[in-house]
Amino acid sequence: MEARVAKLEADMDHVKKGVDRLIAGTDDIKKSLGDIKVTLAGIDERTKPLPTKWDVFLILVATLGVLATVITIAARFLAK
Numbered sequence: 001m002e003a004r005v006a007k008l009e010a011d012m013d014h015v016k017k018g019v020d021r022l023i024a025g026t027d028d029i030k031k032s033l034g035d036i037k038v039t040l041a042g043i044d045e046r047t048k049p050l051p052t053k054w055d056v057f058l059i060l061v062a063t064l065g066v067l068a069t070v071i072t073i074a075a076r077f078l079a080k
Helices: 002-047 053-079
Strands: none
Touching: none
16 A cells, blocks of 8 residues: 555656646746737837738729829820
8 A cells, every 4th residue: 555655656746747847838938929929019010100902902093093094184185
């Protein structure tokens, strides 16, 4: 009986060491996630002033509209 208890205690020591390593690994992961959050916040701040896809699309459509109007007006004046 005493030998079985000693074996269980030894096994529990291994389990406790394993749990301690997992906790230490979790702390490292938390630190890494904090670093990632800071990096993403910096990227977000740098990209806020950039135009979105819709901004670029609308500018392109407006430019093409103005260009088509100018070409149409020029064609009418040159046709006379």
